[in-house]
Amino acid sequence: MVKLKAPGFSKSMLALGMLFLYLPMVVLIVYSFNTSRLVSVWAGFSTKWYGALFANEQILSAVWMSLRIAFYSASMAVCLGTLCAFVITRFKKMRGRTLLSSMITAPLVMPEVITGLSLLLLFVQMAQLIGWPVDRGMATIWIAHTTFCSAYVAVVVSARLREVDLSIEEAAMDLGCTPLKTFFVITLPVIAPALVSGWLLAFTLSLDDLVIASFVSGPGATTLPMVVFSSVRMGVSPEINALATLIIAAVSVIAFIAWFWMRRAEKRRLRPR
Amino acid sequence: MTKKLLATPLAERVRAVVFHRRVVFGVPFAWLLLFFLLPFALVLKISLTSAVMAIPPYEPVFRWVDNTLSVVVNFGNYLFLASDSLYIAAYWGSVKTAFLATLFCLLIGYPMAYAMARAPKHWQLVFLLMVMLPSWTSFLIRVYAWMGILGNQGLLNSFLMWLGLIDSPLKMLNTNFAVILGIVYAYLPFMILPIYTNLVKLDVRLLEAASDLGCRSLTTFWAITLPLSKAGILAGSMLVFIPAVGEFVIPELLGGPDTLMIGKVLWEEFFNNRDWPVASALAIVMLALLLIPIVLFHRFQAREMEKNG
Numbered sequence: 169m170v171k172l173k174a175p176g177f178s179k180s181m182l183a184l185g186m187l188f189l190y191l192p193m194v195v196l197i198v199y200s201f202n203t204s205r206l207v208s209v210w211a212g213f214s215t216k217w218y219g220a221l222f223a224n225e226q227i228l229s230a231v232w233m234s235l236r237i238a239f240y241s242a243s244m245a246v247c248l249g250t251l252c253a254f255v256i257t258r259f260k261k262m263r264g265r266t267l268l269s270s271m272i273t274a275p276l277v278m279p280e281v282i283t284g285l286s287l288l289l290l291f292v293q294m295a296q297l298i299g300w301p302v303d304r305g306m307a308t309i310w311i312a313h314t315t316f317c318s319a320y321v322a323v324v325v326s327a328r329l330r331e332v333d334l335s336i337e338e339a340a341m342d343l344g345c346t347p348l349k350t351f352f353v354i355t356l357p358v359i360a361p362a363l364v365s366g367w368l369l370a371f372t373l374s375l376d377d378l379v380i381a382s383f384v385s386g387p388g389a390t391t392l393p394m395v396v397f398s399s400v401r402m403g404v405s406p407e408i409n410a411l412a413t414l415i416i417a418a419v420s421v422i423a424f425i426a427w428f429w430m431r432r433a434e435k436r437r438l439r440p441r
Numbered sequence: 442m443t444k445k446l447l448a449t450p451l452a453e454r455v456r457a458v459v460f461h462r463r464v465v466f467g468v469p470f471a472w473l474l475l476f477f478l479l480p481f482a483l484v485l486k487i488s489l490t491s492a493v494m495a496i497p498p499y500e501p502v503f504r505w506v507d508n509t510l511s512v513v514v515n516f517g518n519y520l521f522l523a524s525d526s527l528y529i530a531a532y533w534g535s536v537k538t539a540f541l542a543t544l545f546c547l548l549i550g551y552p553m554a555y556a557m558a559r560a561p562k563h564w565q566l567v568f569l570l571m572v573m574l575p576s577w578t579s580f581l582i583r584v585y586a587w588m589g590i591l592g593n594q595g596l597l598n599s600f601l602m603w604l605g606l607i608d609s610p611l612k613m614l615n616t617n618f619a620v621i622l623g624i625v626y627a628y629l630p631f632m633i634l635p636i637y638t639n640l641v642k643l644d645v646r647l648l649e650a651a652s653d654l655g656c657r658s659l660t661t662f663w664a665i666t667l668p669l670s671k672a673g674i675l676a677g678s679m680l681v682f683i684p685a686v687g688e689f690v691i692p693e694l695l696g697g698p699d700t701l702m703i704g705k706v707l708w709e710e711f712f713n714n715r716d717w718p719v720a721s722a723l724a725i726v727m728l729a730l731l732l733i734p735i736v737l738f739h740r741f742q743a744r745e746m747e748k749n750g
Contacts, residue, residue: 412586
């Protein structure tokens with residue numbers, strides 16, 4: 169029997185790596201409570217940057233804009249990504265399937281500047297040919313985000329679909345269920361956790377995107393990453409530290425809830441019946 | 442209800458299944474064709490035009506005048522890219538930076554993934570969430586965090602001076618070192634996750650057999666674990682390397698004036714010079730450079746997504 173323990177070297181690498189991943193975020197959080205503008209000087213505890221953040225109309229309206237775009241993009245990406253996952257895992261002999269699977273995996277690695285530029289050129293051409301979109305803004309960002317988020321959803325959902333027991337679906341169909349009804353009654357409840365995590369992933373990806381949104385946006389639509397980017401380009405800003413702290417706190421709470429649920433589900437599965 | 446459905450003729454039920462399959466396939470296919478593939482054709486087309494002061498700022502390729510179709514193809518942008526050493530240096534700089542960053546990600550990420558895969562089950566979930574959590578927060582903000590750490594009056598310099606190791610601040614921000622560090626930091630989770638997924642599925646019996654036959658643990662690692670995790674290493678490397686070549690945010694925020702990376706050059710051609718044809722040509726050449734890595738990644742990913750169980 170071999171001991172399947174990690175050797176000391178890899179264990180210390182894990183600890184150091186975690187430190188590397190989290191230390192910069194801890195620094196941001198600590199300095200968001202600093203009275204001084206400078207990073208190197210600790211001038212005392214204060215929450216004034218949070219006050220300044222909530223008084224900043226520009227940031228608040230960008231947050232609202234980004235949240236709306238992320239909500240719509242994630243919802244559409246879940247629909248498209250799930251369909252793609254179905255084709256890839258179930259329709260082994262469909263014509264055009266190879267092309268679809270290349271088009272759905274490529275966005276995972278495609279450099280953002282290329283995706284952004286190509287979509288902008290498409291929207292410009294479309295405006296010339298069919299007169300839509302007249303103004304680039306929320307709708308064009310929504311299309312762009314939906315497209316690249318679908319790829320991530322497809323990966324998450326296809327991983328779950330592979331584990332679904334096909335015999336239950338076959339039984340339902342044998343008993344006269346239509347394919348559509350089988351999907352909603354049998355398949356959907358089984359893959360629902362994957363849809364939720366795919367939706368959350370798409371939501372965070374859309375919320376975070378700067379490059380693609382900058383290309384396809386117009387003067388009317390400024391998302392949160394655009395505001396943050398134009399502000400941090402000038403240098404360190406305590407208001408952005410405060411914003412970062414709030415984002416990290418929100419994500420941590422969601423991750424903690426996810427962990428709690430997964431652990432409970434795991435325990436329930438392991439419990440002897 | 443069930444009786445009614447069973448009563449429908451078989452042909453009709455088959456037709457319903459075929460129809461559903463067509464819709465399931467057709468909707469995402471049409472969407473991706475329109476919003477993913479067609480745009481690349483347009484980039485290629487516009488890279489073959491010349492720039493003009495107009496809206497949109499390029500000449501049409503096809504023109505229909507007096508019942509004559511004239512096609513104007515301009516290879517000037519590509520010749521321009523080849524003749525200007527700035528662009529060649531930018532491509533080379535991007536590939537070099539991305540390669541080094543990928544290497545460091547692998548050197549840090551592999552041992553981390555290994556330790557995670559060998560940890561007790563309930564800890565694995567915690568580590569997994571801990572690795573993924575940073576990538577759920579804002580990418581931009583995580584890159585920005587390094588600006589405060591690496592700057593001349595930043596945390597690291599103050600700390601080193603306080604220790605007495607250096608007398609004057611080291612220039613770390615706005616250097617190529619900062620760019621590589623930033624890429625490693627931002628992309629590390631994408632290296633760890635595929636390697637971890639791969640290592641955790643490794644058949645333990647192989648390791649037991651090797652140890653029974655007298656293999657030492659380091660030999661077992663080289664002979665069994667490493668070759669079997671090749672797919673994970675490849676996927677992780679591609680997930681880091683390909684986007685890093687086109688990276689814009691990291692060289693813009695952490696790089697200096699001598700940091701030449703193609704994503705930044707493309708951005709400047711597009712937004713500052715408003716030269717859409719040259720920006721398109723830059724994108725096409727970048728895509729050509731990345732074609733082999735993208736195909737490699739696709740083959741891995743397609744296999745991952747299709748295999749059963």
